[in-house]
Amino acid sequence: xxxxxxxxxxxxxxxxxxxxxxxxxxxxxxxxxxxxxxxxxxxxxxxxxxxxxxxxxxxxxxxxxxxxxxxxxxxxxxxxxxxxxxxxxxxxxxxxxxxxxxxxxxxxxxxxxxxxxxxxxxxxxxxxxxxxxxxxxxxxxxxxxxxxxxxxxxxxxxxxxxxxxxxxxxxxxxxxxxxxxxxxxxxxxxxxxxxxxxxxxxxx
Numbered sequence: 564x565x566x567x568x569x570x571x572x573x574x575x576x577x578x579x580x581x582x583x584x585x586x587x588x589x590x591x592x593x594x595x596x597x598x599x600x601x602x603x604x605x606x607x608x609x610x611x612x613x614x615x616x617x618x619x620x621x622x623x624x625x626x627x628x629x630x631x632x633x634x635x636x637x638x639x640x641x642x643x644x645x646x647x648x649x650x651x652x653x654x655x656x657x658x659x660x661x662x663x664x665x666x667x668x669x670x671x672x673x674x675x676x677x678x679x680x681x682x683x684x685x686x687x688x689x690x691x692x693x694x695x696x697x698x699x700x701x702x703x704x705x706x707x708x709x710x711x712x713x714x715x716x717x718x719x720x721x722x723x724x725x726x727x728x729x730x731x732x733x734x735x736x737x738x739x740x741x742x743x744x745x746x747x748x749x750x751x752x753x754x755x756x757x758x759x760x761x762x763x764x765x766x767x
Contacts, residue, residue, distance in 0.1 A: 578625070580617075581621050584617050585735070591606075593605075607659075638666075646665075647662075664719050685703060714738055721733050
């Protein structure tokens with residue numbers, strides 16, 4: 564099915580809305596305790612569980628409107644469901660916090676495997692969005708693999724040494740902002756490798 568274009572603001576709401584909803588719900592119920600099925604759950608765990616259907620609903624709407632979901636969105640949804648389930652089953656919020664570490668770590672490993680094979684799997688995912696010479700893609704892939712490792716390490720440090728409040732705020736806003744800023748910096752830093760107007764790349 565061909566991807567259909569939708570309003571940019573609506574697309575951002577559907578992609579970012581579930582995370583913001585989790586953050587706002589957590590702030591509202593973080594000090595509460597809920598009894599479900601005879602077990603007591605913290606406000607954090609309940610917010611994490613509510614986040615799952617909100618995320619799935621947003622993805623379903625996005626798929627219905629555009630006819631397409633990115634591999635990253637599908638992977639993220641799987642990880643949220645899996646670790647959200649573990650969080651509920653063991654009644655342990657650490658599983659949901661570790662999710663971010665494992666997501667970033669898996670991405671770093673996948674990119675690293677491609678690098679060892681002399682390929683940029685990042686180009687396979689983003690090539691249509693950012694036309695660039697193969698050399699540029701390899702540079703970006705190496706740098707992004709290191710960045711994902713750094714974010715995974717940062718998340719481990721944050722959730723193991725800081726409060727849940729601090730983790731929620733940093734995981735919701737700070738870590739994604741750092742990644743976005745890094746990607747924009749790389750786009751400008753790798754301008755010489757970009758292919759413009761569909762013309763064949765110039766030889767350096």
